[in-house]
Amino acid sequence: MDVYFDKAIPQMVARARHALDSVPSRLSSELTVLAQKCVTELNSVLIKLDRLATDSRLCEPQNREERLREFQRVVRDLDYIQNVGLAAIERVSDHDQRLNHLVQHIREEISYPLPLPPAVTTISRDYFYVHTRFNFNLVCVPPGEKGSLLHLPDLYHELAHPLLRERNISRVQPFKQALTKVRDLVLSHFYVELQEQERQRGPDVFKFYLERWMQSWFRFWSVEFLCDLFAIYTVGPAFAWAHLHLCAKRTNDPFEFRETPRDSHPADDARMQLMLFALDRIGFTDEANLIDARWQELLITLSTNKEPEYRRCYPRDLIAAVENLAFQGVAAMNCSFAGPGAPGYVRGMLNKAWYEFWQERPSYGDWDKEQTELLYQYCDTTPVGGAVKVGFQSEDKESLVTPIRKTDLAERRRPQSPTEAEVTFENPTAELITDISTNINHLSPPFTILFVAGDRGGGQRNQIQIPREFDSVKEAIRGCDHREAFNLANPILAATHQKLVAAYRDRPAILHFAGHGDDRSLSFISDQGLLVSHTPVIAEQLATILSNFPDRVHLCVLNTCDSATVAQHIVNARVVDAAIGWPAKLSDTVAIAFSRVLYGSLGDGLTLSQSVTLATQSCGSDEKPHLHTNMDVNPNAFTFVKRGKH
């Protein structure tokens, strides 16, 4: 081997020197930075090669293995410098320059923490990515994406990667610390899960999955999640739309958790949920609802479902904690957030593009092509940080400063003295929502109704009332037009937390809670051997349970006293599409009458709103339930089945 090293090392030295000589001198500012980094690293390679040739300890016979491994590392470094850094410099095109100008403006708008500009090249053969080794920070854009606004938000994600690789600049440390904390959290979480799995002596396959998830979270997913969140915080909803767009084009299973080709990317649905959390946090709740609705539409079209293990791989609490840590990290870097009203011409344009995409127009493509060119012109001709805008009318600029929000549109189009219902239907975005919700609730029947009662009926009265309520539901379904579309599961009587947690196995589309005791309280049985008591159901607890059901519960009927706030909570938490609760006391008679008409009407194909109204009227009582629905569900359009006989 010594002879080999004597020959090979000088050859590699010559190659590195030749590479140094080939670095061009006339370059743009962004590529000059990249070229300088290439020169620095080539010099480092030369130093390492010199050490390989002359270091007396390394050249001792017993260290041949270490010497060979070091030699191979140096060769890989040289390959990387030449094949990535120098290749981008040699192939620079006019398109690259335009993208570099665009990224310069993005850096300025978001107050990007790194002082030196990343370089952009259009040499990507696949999708957007960034080379961070040696701090090259070379963003690669697929040539086909440079001419459209729809995927340019992905640049913001790529800009986040270099922040996590930077070693010394103090401004990025909070973001890096966020990554460390996320990794700490991940290891702690899955290590506890692993210990629990070993204690239970369950199947080895679960242990295998837990180890694999822990590795993937630690090595890749934590980084990817943080970069997604950086993009959301700095560009806003446009990034989540771009994610949806990419998934619609490329994804087969957004809930993949068993096998992925490279294991490096988290499941697309987990990424989307994280983005929606982040959008909610920075004030884009309306947009988050719209994106979520379109996402659900995509999931339905893909016909994929979450398996129970998926939730173990991507626990909702962990996802929420990751978002929280990332927010703190990005905020501490003093980046400019993309909240409603935040300035930023480029990000305003990218959000506007997605708004325009969903409008009814003959050709989005023409608009996109024209506006993309105008955006590039603006970035080419406007100094970074300058206030001059070329190529746009003033009203355009005004509208681009703030990403378009649904509520803004609603205000512009709102009649002088509208009722709430009028606003809903005269708002074009609301029509969009109606359209989405129509699609959402056209799920495949049969719809399973699960009746859950807090008590089997120990008291004299309850022995009769709970079965009566269940019978009213059963009779209503039996007598409705679309009885074949509904399936009444075996009821859960004397419900405990454990029984409710296991209820996901029935895949309920509708969950019906009946009350306990004389005051019909929403409660569960706590069975402690000899001592049996009942405990009230806490809204947060119910939301957590329902959020972890693999199949979404669409309607939750809380036919119990004082349940309106619980209904509101689970809708706000977006774990169900709609929920019905009662604001005050509820008598058994009213509860039974309400159930009978509600399910009969839904089974006849009436809308949710109509069904609740008719059911309320049928009770002949002053007691009135509250109906809560998600933003993306229009109760006046929501039906389980289409009206009319089959």
Place this chain on the structure above:
Amino acid sequence: MSEVGLQAGLYEELHEYAELIDGALVELKGSADAGPKHCAEELGAMLVKLKTDEWQVSPARLIVVLLSDFNRLRRLEWAKVGEGLLSGHPSSDVITRLERLAAVLELEQVNVMSRLKDL
């Protein structure tokens, strides 16, 4: 969808560990008075933390994750390797384990780099 970014980040981490371990091996295989043993000391200090309950926040946790050595006993074995390095007179078993680890890291680097080239 920055596959390259993710793989490159991992490569960098693996590269750092590989350099440190090879540096330690060169120091240990030389004669006892061959000079300072900075790499061995740094690596030893990292590894001994794996015996604590806070191993998840130890810089050496990548090794645990990489080798799937989540079992406490396996972690304690790595911590013993660390103690051996800090003692200044590591046994041949310590050196053997480090050599195996260096080989695993080398293989992993090659895999990551080949994935980078495929992209």
